[in-house]
Amino acid sequence: MNDEATRGAGAPDPLLTVMRYHQETKHHFSRYARSLGYMDWANQPNPFRRYQGSPLIALPLLKPDEAPRSPLYDDLYLDDAIVSAPVTVRSISRFLEYSLAISAWKQAGETRWALRTNPSSGNLHPTEGYLLIDGVAGLSPSPGLHHYAVNEHALELRAELPRDSFDLLMQEFPPDAFLVGFTSVNWRETWKYGERAFRYCQHDVGHAIGSARIAARTLGWRMVLLDGVADDSIAALLGLDRLEDFETAEREHPDCLAVVCPTDPTRGLAAGQTMFVPLYIAAEALRGLTRHRWHGKANRLSRGDPVSWEVIDQVERASWKSSTEPRVFESSPGRSSAESRINHDPRATSIHSDPPTAGQVIRQRRSALAFDGKTSLSVGRFFRMLARVMPHAERELCNRPTPWDVLPWAPSIHLVLFIHRVDGLVPGLYMLVRDPIKVQSLTQSIRPQFVWASPPGCPVDLPLFLLQEGDARQLAAEVSCHQDIAGDSAFSLGMIAEFESSLRRYGPWFYRRLFWETGLIGQVLYLEAEAAGVRATGIGCFFDDPVHQLMGFSKMSFQSLYHFTIGGHVEDPRLTTLPPYGLDH
Ligand SMILES: Cc1cc2nc3c(=O)[nH]c(=O)nc-3n(C[C@H](O)[C@H](O)[C@H](O)COP(=O)(O)O)c2cc1C
Secondary structure (H helix, E strand, C coil), X not given: CCHHHHHCCCCCCHHHHHHHHHHHCCECCCCCCCCCCCCCHHHCCCCCCCEECCCEEXXXXXXXXXXXXXXXXXXXXXXXXXXXXXXXXXXXHHHHHHHHCEEEEEEXXXXXXXXXXXXXXXXXXXXXXXXXXXXXXXXXXXXXXXXXXXXXXXXXXXXXXCHHHHHHHHCCCCCCCEEEEEEECHXXXXXXXXXXXXXXXXXXXXXXXXXXXXXXXXXXXXXXXXXXXXXXXXXXXXXXXXXXXCCCXXXXXXXXXXXXXXXXXXXXXXXXXXXXXXXXXXXXXXXXXXXXXXXXXXXXXXXXXXXXXXXXXXXXXXXXXXCCCCCEEEECCCCCCCCCHHHHCHHHCCCCCCCCEHHHHHHHCCECCCECCCCCECHHHHHHHHHCCCCCCCCCHHHCCCCHHHCCCCCCEEEEEEECCECCCCCEEEEECCCHHHHHHHHXXXXXXXXXXXXXXXXXXXXXXXXXECCCHHHHHHHCCCCHHHCCCCEEEEEEEEHHHHHHHHCCCHHHHHHHHHHHHHHHHHHXXXXXXXEEEEECCCEHHHHHHHHCXXXXXXXXXXXXXXXCECCCCCCEEECHHHCCC
């Protein structure tokens, strides 16, 4: 049967719907994507979801130097540097702290708001987190589905899973493995941003995937997205399809499931042997779900009803993943080093006198509100930052460096960089091709007059190219919705997706994954900036087509999906910072 026959004749083509959504939610110099145009404060959604009536299990609030202790930040990127922690209530607490927890409260006058370890467009935090995990002492005596209650740093028991259902669900995964699920309350973003908000929710999912992958790495755990799972299955597993529990509450959209493997799946295998981890959930395992005992009803987040945007309803439907692909992830012993000589370049040393721990960097991550227009980065540090967003696509998935081993697809995002202040590099427009085999197709797709020169001292395995020399500060700010943070930084960038070819190759559901990949790049860069003693900010507000025209991209072949900026930040003296959960770090 062809696609139209399965959809029903006359039904809109999901691929075209997704492309139309993308086109219609572009910001232009002359007009912004549609939104309410004012802030409906009376209807502001609560950033904290709770399942009222479900048992709440407080997680221990751990001091930074308490076990499980954080490795050094740079060790996240070195092989075998981190010994795997056992799954206990403390390690789960750390995992969630580093992934999704409140990292600080900010206060200005009478107003207080929470910041989290994961960033979010407008600080609206649409992403919700779930764990499907076996019984853990201090958490729950038997397997369960838990929702992470961020404000309390606690787990809400959403469902008790019969032992045989859980065992069936997890039988193909390594011992101790558990599942992490992410969902989005899209309304939290549409409340402020209207039609463009669906994009922002996807960026935020990407950031959450990144923060969770890195959190897992601090504990020596592996993590990979179960990307073969259909969205209906995620909704069923996480209880999002239980209409009776969302009667008066805003719905959550299923995003993704990932398996976290505390025990290295290749442990005990001899060289050359391979272990297979499924990237999907078998149908018979899902059937066991009907026997769960469910708890709690979702809280209502806004006083009034959500404002509905037709194009968002359409893109939600069109990018829904209804297929299940029985894909597996092959894992064999012997990870190759994540870092090449870039890591040992003396110019890349940290400006911190003591190298920071991963925990320090994760907890202190913040978005810069303004940059000083002065601070420059050393070229060695800059090269290392870029090296850390290289997924090494040529390696098998299990041998890709952290955190790129979490995304089981060929990298589809490249960076166009506006370099303003990197010592040793001429200012101008540059390109980082994250998958070197794409250099040729990119050279053929952009302005022929670009020079494609390798910058002096650039490591041989870093596909960074100077395209055009020049002062790009004003241009960078202009295309980023006139935000000074893009021009006053050391550098800013646009994340360029192989857009139409990816959607045609995988299907319209891949639209969301393109944004997830950009969010993951953003998460790595946020932490890299902190480790370098500077600061970053994600930029969701940019003028789409002016960026494409600048590059010479035609039609929808390549699209810029997310901007980003890094530099020396300026603190706002009117803001005070308070510790999270009453802890005094
Ligand atoms: C997807 C995304 C888009 C963002 N877009 C902008 C932007 O256009 N301008 C800006 O100043 N900050 C932007 N931010 C930064 C957020 O405002 C910031 O993450 C949020 O206020 C939470 O603060 P924190 O990052 O310090 O935790 C963006 C962040 C994300 C994750």
